[in-house]
Amino acid sequence: MKNLNGVSIINCDNTLLYENAIISRANKIIDFTNITGLRMFSSMETIKKISKKVSSIINNINFLGSGDFHHLTYSIISNIPYEFSLIVFDNHCDYSEVPYGTISCGSWINQASYLKNISSIIILGVSKISYQSKSNKIYxxxxxxxxxxxxxxxxxxxxxxxxxxSIDKDVLDQKYAITNWDQGKMKLDELLFILKYIKSKFKIIGLDISGECKPYNPLSYIISNEVKVNQETNLKILDAVI
Known part of the structure; x- marks a missing residue:
């Protein structure tokens, strides 16, 4: 694997446990299902504890589960000890402001902009820029x-x-991903084109993917459509960057 060390699953909500093809490619599964206060909104104290647990996988391709856990990206990148740029694919800007000492799936980019080793943050594919970030690092x-x-x-x-x-699949049209958030209109080929371009020009030091969705009928022995769609897209993303 060029630049990247392996594939990891950070299991917060069991959504990825339905994606057998992804599980078969994972080198490591870290279980956080017993940790409270992670979904959508967390204390920075909790995130710091998570950071210690994920310090060994900062150079992996990491699956985070639902977009409700996108702020766990912060726990990963806060461990990176050298300068880098953060490129985010997301239907939302994720740089809202939240009370001091907290972080959310909609604010984590704002907090990430204060990390000294991040030289720039590029957010690609948002449906609408509702307001500008105060940080001169964020584009x-x-x-x-x-x-x-x-x-x-x-x-x-x-x-x-x-x-x-960092990829939140809610940036994609519903033809290519089914998430629990409102989604954009990006085509998968467009996402893959940019990923391949980045790989050809720069060193990808780490990557994470969120935007999974639990199957509507988790007890069914038939793999549900949302799992099929998301797993197929996840595999294509893996193949684009490996």
């Missing part, structure tokens, strides 16, 4: 007809060498 590209060119131009202008990538 945001809306999804539109010029999305690919705008993204490549910004990446070339901003990124130096090391890149950590």
């Amino acid at each position: 945001c590209i809306e999804y539109n007809k010029d999305f690919i060119n705008n993204s490549i131009n910004l990446i070339n202008k901003t990124v130096k060498s090391n890149v950590y990538i």
